[in-house]
Amino acid sequence: MAGALRLAALRLPQIALTLLLLSLAAWFAIGLMPGDPVSLSLMADPRLTAADVARLRALHGLDQPLTERYLAWGAGLLRGEFGYSRLFAQPAVAVLWPALLSTLVLVGAAVLLAALAGTGLGALAALSPRWRRPVDLLALLAQAVPGFWLGILLIILFAVRLGWLPAGGLPAEGESPLRYLILPVATLAFGQMAAYARHAATALSAELRRPFITSARARGAGEGRLLWHHALPNAAVPLLTLLALDAGALVSGALVTETLFARPGMGKLLYDAVMGNDYNLALLALLLVALVTMLATLAADLAQRWIDPRLGE
Known part of the structure:
Protein backbone atom coordinates (compact mmCIF):
# COMPACT_ATOMS: atom_id res chain seq x y z
CA MET A 1 0.00 0.00 0.00
CA VAL A 93 -18.82 20.02 -20.79
CA ALA A 94 -22.28 19.11 -22.07
CA VAL A 95 -20.65 17.86 -25.28
CA LEU A 96 -17.56 16.23 -23.78
CA TRP A 97 -19.01 14.01 -21.06
CA PRO A 98 -21.54 12.08 -23.19
CA ALA A 99 -18.86 11.50 -25.83
CA LEU A 100 -16.34 10.32 -23.21
CA LEU A 101 -18.89 7.99 -21.60
CA SER A 102 -19.82 6.48 -24.98
CA THR A 103 -16.17 5.88 -25.86
CA LEU A 104 -15.32 4.43 -22.44
CA VAL A 105 -18.18 1.95 -22.71
CA LEU A 106 -17.12 0.94 -26.22
CA VAL A 107 -13.39 0.78 -25.45
CA GLY A 108 -13.87 -0.88 -22.07
CA ALA A 109 -16.00 -3.67 -23.54
CA ALA A 110 -13.60 -4.13 -26.49
CA VAL A 111 -10.47 -4.25 -24.32
CA LEU A 112 -12.11 -6.65 -21.87
CA LEU A 113 -13.23 -8.97 -24.67
CA ALA A 114 -9.84 -8.82 -26.39
CA ALA A 115 -7.97 -9.47 -23.14
CA LEU A 116 -10.14 -12.43 -22.14
CA ALA A 117 -10.20 -14.03 -25.59
CA GLY A 118 -6.51 -13.35 -26.26
CA THR A 119 -5.38 -14.63 -22.86
CA GLY A 120 -7.51 -17.74 -23.31
CA LEU A 121 -5.97 -18.44 -26.71
CA GLY A 122 -2.50 -17.77 -25.35
CA ALA A 123 -3.12 -20.17 -22.46
CA LEU A 124 -4.30 -22.83 -24.92
CA ALA A 125 -1.12 -22.39 -26.97
CA ALA A 126 1.06 -22.51 -23.84
CA LEU A 127 -0.56 -25.70 -22.55
CA SER A 128 -0.67 -27.57 -25.84
CA PRO A 129 2.14 -26.96 -28.37
CA ARG A 130 0.00 -28.28 -31.22
CA TRP A 131 -2.25 -25.26 -30.77
CA ARG A 132 0.63 -22.78 -30.97
CA ARG A 133 0.67 -22.56 -34.76
CA PRO A 134 -3.15 -22.12 -35.17
CA VAL A 135 -3.12 -19.41 -32.47
CA ASP A 136 -0.20 -17.65 -34.18
CA LEU A 137 -2.02 -17.81 -37.53
CA LEU A 138 -5.20 -16.40 -35.99
CA ALA A 139 -3.20 -13.62 -34.32
CA LEU A 140 -1.49 -12.81 -37.63
CA LEU A 141 -4.88 -12.67 -39.36
CA ALA A 142 -6.30 -10.41 -36.65
CA GLN A 143 -3.39 -8.00 -37.02
CA ALA A 144 -3.55 -8.02 -40.82
CA VAL A 145 -7.27 -7.36 -41.25
CA PRO A 146 -8.05 -3.60 -41.40
CA GLY A 147 -10.61 -2.60 -38.78
CA PHE A 148 -12.82 -0.65 -41.18
CA TRP A 149 -12.93 -3.60 -43.62
CA LEU A 150 -13.84 -6.03 -40.84
CA GLY A 151 -16.55 -3.65 -39.63
CA ILE A 152 -18.06 -3.42 -43.11
CA LEU A 153 -18.07 -7.21 -43.44
CA LEU A 154 -19.78 -7.58 -40.05
CA ILE A 155 -22.43 -5.02 -41.03
CA ILE A 156 -23.09 -6.78 -44.35
CA LEU A 157 -23.36 -10.20 -42.70
CA PHE A 158 -25.18 -9.55 -39.42
CA ALA A 159 -27.14 -6.38 -40.22
CA VAL A 160 -27.90 -6.59 -43.96
CA ARG A 161 -27.95 -10.31 -44.77
CA LEU A 162 -29.16 -11.87 -41.52
CA GLY A 163 -30.84 -8.84 -39.95
CA TRP A 164 -29.83 -9.97 -36.46
CA LEU A 165 -28.14 -6.76 -35.32
CA PRO A 166 -28.46 -3.04 -36.11
CA ALA A 167 -25.91 -1.58 -38.49
CA GLY A 168 -25.04 1.26 -36.14
CA GLY A 169 -26.33 4.29 -34.32
CA LEU A 170 -27.68 4.49 -30.79
CA PRO A 171 -30.66 2.67 -29.26
CA ALA A 172 -34.00 4.38 -29.10
CA GLU A 173 -35.67 4.89 -25.76
CA GLY A 174 -36.58 1.51 -24.27
CA GLU A 175 -34.24 -0.46 -26.55
CA SER A 176 -31.37 -2.54 -25.18
CA PRO A 177 -28.00 -0.84 -25.83
CA LEU A 178 -26.27 -4.23 -25.92
CA ARG A 179 -27.41 -5.01 -29.48
CA TYR A 180 -25.86 -1.74 -30.69
CA LEU A 181 -22.54 -2.53 -29.00
CA ILE A 182 -21.91 -6.03 -30.34
CA LEU A 183 -20.64 -5.17 -33.83
CA PRO A 184 -18.41 -2.17 -32.93
CA VAL A 185 -17.00 -4.01 -29.90
CA ALA A 186 -16.23 -7.08 -32.02
CA THR A 187 -14.57 -4.87 -34.65
CA LEU A 188 -12.28 -3.21 -32.12
CA ALA A 189 -11.58 -6.34 -30.08
CA PHE A 190 -10.60 -8.62 -32.98
CA GLY A 191 -7.51 -6.62 -33.87
CA GLN A 192 -6.44 -6.12 -30.25
CA MET A 193 -6.90 -9.82 -29.42
CA ALA A 194 -3.80 -10.75 -31.42
CA ALA A 195 -1.39 -8.90 -29.14
CA TYR A 196 -2.88 -10.47 -26.00
CA ALA A 197 -2.72 -13.96 -27.50
CA ARG A 198 0.93 -13.65 -28.45
CA HIS A 199 2.03 -11.99 -25.19
CA ALA A 200 0.06 -14.48 -23.10
CA ALA A 201 1.42 -17.49 -25.00
CA THR A 202 5.02 -16.32 -24.64
CA ALA A 203 4.74 -15.30 -20.98
CA LEU A 204 2.81 -18.39 -19.89
CA SER A 205 5.13 -20.75 -21.77
CA ALA A 206 8.10 -19.22 -19.97
CA GLU A 207 6.37 -19.44 -16.59
CA LEU A 208 5.34 -23.07 -17.09
CA ARG A 209 9.02 -23.98 -17.51
CA ARG A 210 10.01 -22.39 -14.20
CA PRO A 211 11.40 -24.73 -11.49
CA PHE A 212 8.60 -24.03 -9.00
CA ILE A 213 6.03 -25.08 -11.63
CA THR A 214 7.96 -28.30 -12.22
CA SER A 215 7.99 -28.95 -8.47
CA ALA A 216 4.24 -28.29 -8.17
CA ARG A 217 3.57 -30.61 -11.11
CA ALA A 218 5.67 -33.32 -9.46
CA ARG A 219 3.54 -32.98 -6.31
CA GLY A 220 0.44 -33.78 -8.38
CA ALA A 221 -0.97 -30.30 -9.15
CA GLY A 222 -3.24 -30.29 -12.20
CA GLU A 223 -2.35 -28.38 -15.34
CA GLY A 224 -5.32 -26.04 -14.92
CA ARG A 225 -4.29 -25.10 -11.40
CA LEU A 226 -0.66 -24.66 -12.48
CA LEU A 227 -1.75 -22.35 -15.28
CA TRP A 228 -4.33 -20.16 -13.57
CA HIS A 229 -3.08 -20.11 -9.97
CA HIS A 230 0.70 -20.21 -10.42
CA ALA A 231 1.74 -19.14 -13.92
CA LEU A 232 -0.87 -16.50 -14.78
CA PRO A 233 -0.24 -14.14 -11.81
CA ASN A 234 3.44 -13.91 -12.80
CA ALA A 235 2.60 -13.53 -16.49
CA ALA A 236 -0.05 -10.88 -15.82
CA VAL A 237 2.42 -8.00 -15.43
CA PRO A 238 3.17 -7.51 -19.17
CA LEU A 239 -0.49 -8.15 -19.99
CA LEU A 240 -1.55 -5.33 -17.66
CA THR A 241 0.92 -2.98 -19.37
CA LEU A 242 -0.59 -3.92 -22.73
CA LEU A 243 -4.07 -3.41 -21.30
CA ALA A 244 -3.24 0.14 -20.17
CA LEU A 245 -1.66 1.07 -23.51
CA ASP A 246 -4.65 -0.33 -25.42
CA ALA A 247 -7.20 1.48 -23.28
CA GLY A 248 -5.45 4.81 -23.68
CA ALA A 249 -4.82 4.46 -27.40
CA LEU A 250 -8.34 3.31 -28.21
CA VAL A 251 -9.99 6.26 -26.43
CA SER A 252 -8.69 8.53 -29.17
CA GLY A 253 -8.12 5.87 -31.83
CA ALA A 254 -11.68 4.56 -32.13
CA LEU A 255 -12.48 7.25 -34.71
CA VAL A 256 -12.85 4.80 -37.62
CA THR A 257 -15.10 2.44 -35.67
CA GLU A 258 -17.21 5.26 -34.23
CA THR A 259 -17.62 6.79 -37.68
CA LEU A 260 -18.41 3.45 -39.33
CA PHE A 261 -21.08 2.57 -36.77
CA ALA A 262 -22.34 6.16 -36.32
CA ARG A 263 -21.49 6.23 -32.60
CA PRO A 264 -20.80 9.62 -31.01
CA GLY A 265 -17.51 9.35 -29.10
CA MET A 266 -14.24 11.10 -28.31
CA GLY A 267 -12.49 10.13 -31.52
CA LYS A 268 -15.29 11.43 -33.70
CA LEU A 269 -15.80 14.48 -31.47
CA LEU A 270 -12.14 15.43 -31.70
CA TYR A 271 -12.20 15.03 -35.48
CA ASP A 272 -15.39 17.10 -35.81
CA ALA A 273 -14.02 19.83 -33.52
CA VAL A 274 -10.79 20.16 -35.52
CA MET A 275 -12.55 20.11 -38.88
CA GLY A 276 -15.18 22.56 -37.60
CA ASN A 277 -12.53 24.95 -36.20
CA ASP A 278 -14.01 24.61 -32.70
CA TYR A 279 -10.65 25.23 -31.06
CA ASN A 280 -11.83 25.29 -27.45
CA LEU A 281 -13.64 21.98 -27.77
CA ALA A 282 -10.75 20.40 -29.69
CA LEU A 283 -8.24 21.43 -27.04
CA LEU A 284 -10.43 20.23 -24.16
CA ALA A 285 -11.06 16.91 -25.92
CA LEU A 286 -7.31 16.46 -26.51
CA LEU A 287 -6.50 17.12 -22.85
CA LEU A 288 -9.27 14.79 -21.69
CA VAL A 289 -8.00 11.97 -23.93
CA ALA A 290 -4.46 12.52 -22.63
CA LEU A 291 -5.70 12.49 -19.02
CA VAL A 292 -7.60 9.23 -19.52
CA THR A 293 -4.54 7.66 -21.16
CA MET A 294 -2.21 8.63 -18.31
CA LEU A 295 -4.68 7.57 -15.62
CA ALA A 296 -5.08 4.19 -17.34
CA THR A 297 -1.30 3.77 -17.31
CA LEU A 298 -1.16 4.72 -13.62
CA ALA A 299 -3.92 2.23 -12.81
CA ALA A 300 -2.00 -0.52 -14.64
CA ASP A 301 1.18 0.28 -12.71
CA LEU A 302 -0.70 0.15 -9.42
CA ALA A 303 -2.27 -3.18 -10.40
CA GLN A 304 1.16 -4.55 -11.29
CA ARG A 305 2.49 -3.66 -7.85
CA TRP A 306 -0.55 -5.23 -6.25
CA ILE A 307 0.04 -8.48 -8.16
CA ASP A 308 3.83 -8.44 -7.70
CA PRO A 309 4.87 -6.36 -4.64
CA ARG A 310 8.54 -6.82 -5.62
CA LEU A 311 8.05 -4.15 -8.31
CA GLY A 312 7.64 -1.49 -5.61
CA GLU A 313 10.91 -2.35 -3.88
Whole structure:
Protein backbone atom coordinates (compact mmCIF):
# COMPACT_ATOMS: atom_id res chain seq x y z
CA MET A 1 0.00 0.00 0.00
CA ALA A 2 2.81 2.39 0.90
CA GLY A 3 4.53 1.72 -2.44
CA ALA A 4 1.29 2.39 -4.33
CA LEU A 5 0.80 5.67 -2.49
CA ARG A 6 4.37 6.71 -3.24
CA LEU A 7 3.87 5.88 -6.91
CA ALA A 8 0.62 7.87 -7.08
CA ALA A 9 2.21 10.82 -5.25
CA LEU A 10 5.09 10.78 -7.73
CA ARG A 11 3.00 10.24 -10.86
CA LEU A 12 0.16 12.75 -10.27
CA PRO A 13 2.44 15.84 -10.43
CA GLN A 14 3.97 14.38 -13.61
CA ILE A 15 0.48 14.00 -15.09
CA ALA A 16 -0.33 17.61 -14.20
CA LEU A 17 2.94 18.85 -15.75
CA THR A 18 2.35 16.80 -18.90
CA LEU A 19 -1.14 18.24 -19.30
CA LEU A 20 0.25 21.75 -18.83
CA LEU A 21 2.94 21.27 -21.48
CA LEU A 22 0.48 19.58 -23.85
CA SER A 23 -2.01 22.41 -23.46
CA LEU A 24 0.73 24.97 -24.12
CA ALA A 25 1.91 23.20 -27.26
CA ALA A 26 -1.62 22.67 -28.57
CA TRP A 27 -2.72 26.23 -27.76
CA PHE A 28 0.16 27.85 -29.60
CA ALA A 29 -0.08 25.41 -32.50
CA ILE A 30 -3.76 26.28 -32.90
CA GLY A 31 -3.16 29.99 -32.31
CA LEU A 32 -0.49 30.19 -34.99
CA MET A 33 -2.71 28.60 -37.61
CA PRO A 34 -4.05 31.02 -40.22
CA GLY A 35 -7.57 32.24 -39.57
CA ASP A 36 -9.70 32.15 -36.44
CA PRO A 37 -13.40 31.44 -35.71
CA VAL A 38 -14.39 35.06 -36.33
CA SER A 39 -12.61 35.19 -39.67
CA LEU A 40 -14.30 31.95 -40.64
CA SER A 41 -17.65 33.44 -39.61
CA LEU A 42 -16.94 36.37 -41.94
CA MET A 43 -16.33 33.93 -44.80
CA ALA A 44 -19.59 32.12 -44.01
CA ASP A 45 -21.63 35.33 -43.71
CA PRO A 46 -20.52 38.10 -46.13
CA ARG A 47 -23.03 40.48 -44.50
CA LEU A 48 -20.68 40.95 -41.55
CA THR A 49 -18.82 44.26 -41.73
CA ALA A 50 -15.28 45.02 -40.60
CA ALA A 51 -16.75 46.67 -37.50
CA ASP A 52 -18.71 43.51 -36.69
CA VAL A 53 -15.56 41.43 -37.03
CA ALA A 54 -13.58 43.77 -34.76
CA ARG A 55 -16.36 43.72 -32.16
CA LEU A 56 -16.57 39.92 -32.24
CA ARG A 57 -12.79 39.58 -31.95
CA ALA A 58 -12.79 41.83 -28.90
CA LEU A 59 -15.76 39.97 -27.41
CA HIS A 60 -13.96 36.63 -27.69
CA GLY A 61 -10.58 38.05 -26.64
CA LEU A 62 -9.03 37.34 -30.03
CA ASP A 63 -7.52 40.82 -30.14
CA GLN A 64 -5.27 39.95 -27.20
CA PRO A 65 -1.77 38.43 -27.46
CA LEU A 66 -1.63 34.65 -27.59
CA THR A 67 0.06 34.37 -24.18
CA GLU A 68 -2.58 36.48 -22.42
CA ARG A 69 -5.35 34.45 -24.03
CA TYR A 70 -3.75 31.22 -22.83
CA LEU A 71 -3.40 32.51 -19.27
CA ALA A 72 -7.04 33.62 -19.26
CA TRP A 73 -8.15 30.25 -20.64
CA GLY A 74 -6.06 28.36 -18.07
CA ALA A 75 -7.40 30.49 -15.22
CA GLY A 76 -10.93 29.71 -16.40
CA LEU A 77 -10.16 25.97 -16.35
CA LEU A 78 -8.90 26.21 -12.77
CA ARG A 79 -12.17 27.91 -11.82
CA GLY A 80 -14.14 25.14 -13.54
CA GLU A 81 -15.12 27.31 -16.52
CA PHE A 82 -14.72 25.20 -19.64
CA GLY A 83 -16.29 27.60 -22.10
CA TYR A 84 -18.67 26.90 -24.98
CA SER A 85 -18.53 24.80 -28.07
CA ARG A 86 -18.99 27.01 -31.13
CA LEU A 87 -19.73 23.99 -33.31
CA PHE A 88 -22.49 22.54 -31.11
CA ALA A 89 -23.69 25.83 -29.54
CA GLN A 90 -23.59 24.23 -26.09
CA PRO A 91 -21.33 24.35 -23.03
CA ALA A 92 -18.24 22.29 -23.80
CA VAL A 93 -18.82 20.02 -20.79
CA ALA A 94 -22.28 19.11 -22.07
CA VAL A 95 -20.65 17.86 -25.28
CA LEU A 96 -17.56 16.23 -23.78
CA TRP A 97 -19.01 14.01 -21.06
CA PRO A 98 -21.54 12.08 -23.19
CA ALA A 99 -18.86 11.50 -25.83
CA LEU A 100 -16.34 10.32 -23.21
CA LEU A 101 -18.89 7.99 -21.60
CA SER A 102 -19.82 6.48 -24.98
CA THR A 103 -16.17 5.88 -25.86
CA LEU A 104 -15.32 4.43 -22.44
CA VAL A 105 -18.18 1.95 -22.71
CA LEU A 106 -17.12 0.94 -26.22
CA VAL A 107 -13.39 0.78 -25.45
CA GLY A 108 -13.87 -0.88 -22.07
CA ALA A 109 -16.00 -3.67 -23.54
CA ALA A 110 -13.60 -4.13 -26.49
CA VAL A 111 -10.47 -4.25 -24.32
CA LEU A 112 -12.11 -6.65 -21.87
CA LEU A 113 -13.23 -8.97 -24.67
CA ALA A 114 -9.84 -8.82 -26.39
CA ALA A 115 -7.97 -9.47 -23.14
CA LEU A 116 -10.14 -12.43 -22.14
CA ALA A 117 -10.20 -14.03 -25.59
CA GLY A 118 -6.51 -13.35 -26.26
CA THR A 119 -5.38 -14.63 -22.86
CA GLY A 120 -7.51 -17.74 -23.31
CA LEU A 121 -5.97 -18.44 -26.71
CA GLY A 122 -2.50 -17.77 -25.35
CA ALA A 123 -3.12 -20.17 -22.46
CA LEU A 124 -4.30 -22.83 -24.92
CA ALA A 125 -1.12 -22.39 -26.97
CA ALA A 126 1.06 -22.51 -23.84
CA LEU A 127 -0.56 -25.70 -22.55
CA SER A 128 -0.67 -27.57 -25.84
CA PRO A 129 2.14 -26.96 -28.37
CA ARG A 130 0.00 -28.28 -31.22
CA TRP A 131 -2.25 -25.26 -30.77
CA ARG A 132 0.63 -22.78 -30.97
CA ARG A 133 0.67 -22.56 -34.76
CA PRO A 134 -3.15 -22.12 -35.17
CA VAL A 135 -3.12 -19.41 -32.47
CA ASP A 136 -0.20 -17.65 -34.18
CA LEU A 137 -2.02 -17.81 -37.53
CA LEU A 138 -5.20 -16.40 -35.99
CA ALA A 139 -3.20 -13.62 -34.32
CA LEU A 140 -1.49 -12.81 -37.63
CA LEU A 141 -4.88 -12.67 -39.36
CA ALA A 142 -6.30 -10.41 -36.65
CA GLN A 143 -3.39 -8.00 -37.02
CA ALA A 144 -3.55 -8.02 -40.82
CA VAL A 145 -7.27 -7.36 -41.25
CA PRO A 146 -8.05 -3.60 -41.40
CA GLY A 147 -10.61 -2.60 -38.78
CA PHE A 148 -12.82 -0.65 -41.18
CA TRP A 149 -12.93 -3.60 -43.62
CA LEU A 150 -13.84 -6.03 -40.84
CA GLY A 151 -16.55 -3.65 -39.63
CA ILE A 152 -18.06 -3.42 -43.11
CA LEU A 153 -18.07 -7.21 -43.44
CA LEU A 154 -19.78 -7.58 -40.05
CA ILE A 155 -22.43 -5.02 -41.03
CA ILE A 156 -23.09 -6.78 -44.35
CA LEU A 157 -23.36 -10.20 -42.70
CA PHE A 158 -25.18 -9.55 -39.42
CA ALA A 159 -27.14 -6.38 -40.22
CA VAL A 160 -27.90 -6.59 -43.96
CA ARG A 161 -27.95 -10.31 -44.77
CA LEU A 162 -29.16 -11.87 -41.52
CA GLY A 163 -30.84 -8.84 -39.95
CA TRP A 164 -29.83 -9.97 -36.46
CA LEU A 165 -28.14 -6.76 -35.32
CA PRO A 166 -28.46 -3.04 -36.11
CA ALA A 167 -25.91 -1.58 -38.49
CA GLY A 168 -25.04 1.26 -36.14
CA GLY A 169 -26.33 4.29 -34.32
CA LEU A 170 -27.68 4.49 -30.79
CA PRO A 171 -30.66 2.67 -29.26
CA ALA A 172 -34.00 4.38 -29.10
CA GLU A 173 -35.67 4.89 -25.76
CA GLY A 174 -36.58 1.51 -24.27
CA GLU A 175 -34.24 -0.46 -26.55
CA SER A 176 -31.37 -2.54 -25.18
CA PRO A 177 -28.00 -0.84 -25.83
CA LEU A 178 -26.27 -4.23 -25.92
CA ARG A 179 -27.41 -5.01 -29.48
CA TYR A 180 -25.86 -1.74 -30.69
CA LEU A 181 -22.54 -2.53 -29.00
CA ILE A 182 -21.91 -6.03 -30.34
CA LEU A 183 -20.64 -5.17 -33.83
CA PRO A 184 -18.41 -2.17 -32.93
CA VAL A 185 -17.00 -4.01 -29.90
CA ALA A 186 -16.23 -7.08 -32.02
CA THR A 187 -14.57 -4.87 -34.65
CA LEU A 188 -12.28 -3.21 -32.12
CA ALA A 189 -11.58 -6.34 -30.08
CA PHE A 190 -10.60 -8.62 -32.98
CA GLY A 191 -7.51 -6.62 -33.87
CA GLN A 192 -6.44 -6.12 -30.25
CA MET A 193 -6.90 -9.82 -29.42
CA ALA A 194 -3.80 -10.75 -31.42
CA ALA A 195 -1.39 -8.90 -29.14
CA TYR A 196 -2.88 -10.47 -26.00
CA ALA A 197 -2.72 -13.96 -27.50
CA ARG A 198 0.93 -13.65 -28.45
CA HIS A 199 2.03 -11.99 -25.19
CA ALA A 200 0.06 -14.48 -23.10
CA ALA A 201 1.42 -17.49 -25.00
CA THR A 202 5.02 -16.32 -24.64
CA ALA A 203 4.74 -15.30 -20.98
CA LEU A 204 2.81 -18.39 -19.89
CA SER A 205 5.13 -20.75 -21.77
CA ALA A 206 8.10 -19.22 -19.97
CA GLU A 207 6.37 -19.44 -16.59
CA LEU A 208 5.34 -23.07 -17.09
CA ARG A 209 9.02 -23.98 -17.51
CA ARG A 210 10.01 -22.39 -14.20
CA PRO A 211 11.40 -24.73 -11.49
CA PHE A 212 8.60 -24.03 -9.00
CA ILE A 213 6.03 -25.08 -11.63
CA THR A 214 7.96 -28.30 -12.22
CA SER A 215 7.99 -28.95 -8.47
CA ALA A 216 4.24 -28.29 -8.17
CA ARG A 217 3.57 -30.61 -11.11
CA ALA A 218 5.67 -33.32 -9.46
CA ARG A 219 3.54 -32.98 -6.31
CA GLY A 220 0.44 -33.78 -8.38
CA ALA A 221 -0.97 -30.30 -9.15
CA GLY A 222 -3.24 -30.29 -12.20
CA GLU A 223 -2.35 -28.38 -15.34
CA GLY A 224 -5.32 -26.04 -14.92
CA ARG A 225 -4.29 -25.10 -11.40
CA LEU A 226 -0.66 -24.66 -12.48
CA LEU A 227 -1.75 -22.35 -15.28
CA TRP A 228 -4.33 -20.16 -13.57
CA HIS A 229 -3.08 -20.11 -9.97
CA HIS A 230 0.70 -20.21 -10.42
CA ALA A 231 1.74 -19.14 -13.92
CA LEU A 232 -0.87 -16.50 -14.78
CA PRO A 233 -0.24 -14.14 -11.81
CA ASN A 234 3.44 -13.91 -12.80
CA ALA A 235 2.60 -13.53 -16.49
CA ALA A 236 -0.05 -10.88 -15.82
CA VAL A 237 2.42 -8.00 -15.43
CA PRO A 238 3.17 -7.51 -19.17
CA LEU A 239 -0.49 -8.15 -19.99
CA LEU A 240 -1.55 -5.33 -17.66
CA THR A 241 0.92 -2.98 -19.37
CA LEU A 242 -0.59 -3.92 -22.73
CA LEU A 243 -4.07 -3.41 -21.30
CA ALA A 244 -3.24 0.14 -20.17
CA LEU A 245 -1.66 1.07 -23.51
CA ASP A 246 -4.65 -0.33 -25.42
CA ALA A 247 -7.20 1.48 -23.28
CA GLY A 248 -5.45 4.81 -23.68
CA ALA A 249 -4.82 4.46 -27.40
CA LEU A 250 -8.34 3.31 -28.21
CA VAL A 251 -9.99 6.26 -26.43
CA SER A 252 -8.69 8.53 -29.17
CA GLY A 253 -8.12 5.87 -31.83
CA ALA A 254 -11.68 4.56 -32.13
CA LEU A 255 -12.48 7.25 -34.71
CA VAL A 256 -12.85 4.80 -37.62
CA THR A 257 -15.10 2.44 -35.67
CA GLU A 258 -17.21 5.26 -34.23
CA THR A 259 -17.62 6.79 -37.68
CA LEU A 260 -18.41 3.45 -39.33
CA PHE A 261 -21.08 2.57 -36.77
CA ALA A 262 -22.34 6.16 -36.32
CA ARG A 263 -21.49 6.23 -32.60
CA PRO A 264 -20.80 9.62 -31.01
CA GLY A 265 -17.51 9.35 -29.10
CA MET A 266 -14.24 11.10 -28.31
CA GLY A 267 -12.49 10.13 -31.52
CA LYS A 268 -15.29 11.43 -33.70
CA LEU A 269 -15.80 14.48 -31.47
CA LEU A 270 -12.14 15.43 -31.70
CA TYR A 271 -12.20 15.03 -35.48
CA ASP A 272 -15.39 17.10 -35.81
CA ALA A 273 -14.02 19.83 -33.52
CA VAL A 274 -10.79 20.16 -35.52
CA MET A 275 -12.55 20.11 -38.88
CA GLY A 276 -15.18 22.56 -37.60
CA ASN A 277 -12.53 24.95 -36.20
CA ASP A 278 -14.01 24.61 -32.70
CA TYR A 279 -10.65 25.23 -31.06
CA ASN A 280 -11.83 25.29 -27.45
CA LEU A 281 -13.64 21.98 -27.77
CA ALA A 282 -10.75 20.40 -29.69
CA LEU A 283 -8.24 21.43 -27.04
CA LEU A 284 -10.43 20.23 -24.16
CA ALA A 285 -11.06 16.91 -25.92
CA LEU A 286 -7.31 16.46 -26.51
CA LEU A 287 -6.50 17.12 -22.85
CA LEU A 288 -9.27 14.79 -21.69
CA VAL A 289 -8.00 11.97 -23.93
CA ALA A 290 -4.46 12.52 -22.63
CA LEU A 291 -5.70 12.49 -19.02
CA VAL A 292 -7.60 9.23 -19.52
CA THR A 293 -4.54 7.66 -21.16
CA MET A 294 -2.21 8.63 -18.31
CA LEU A 295 -4.68 7.57 -15.62
CA ALA A 296 -5.08 4.19 -17.34
CA THR A 297 -1.30 3.77 -17.31
CA LEU A 298 -1.16 4.72 -13.62
CA ALA A 299 -3.92 2.23 -12.81
CA ALA A 300 -2.00 -0.52 -14.64
CA ASP A 301 1.18 0.28 -12.71
CA LEU A 302 -0.70 0.15 -9.42
CA ALA A 303 -2.27 -3.18 -10.40
CA GLN A 304 1.16 -4.55 -11.29
CA ARG A 305 2.49 -3.66 -7.85
CA TRP A 306 -0.55 -5.23 -6.25
CA ILE A 307 0.04 -8.48 -8.16
CA ASP A 308 3.83 -8.44 -7.70
CA PRO A 309 4.87 -6.36 -4.64
CA ARG A 310 8.54 -6.82 -5.62
CA LEU A 311 8.05 -4.15 -8.31
CA GLY A 312 7.64 -1.49 -5.61
CA GLU A 313 10.91 -2.35 -3.88
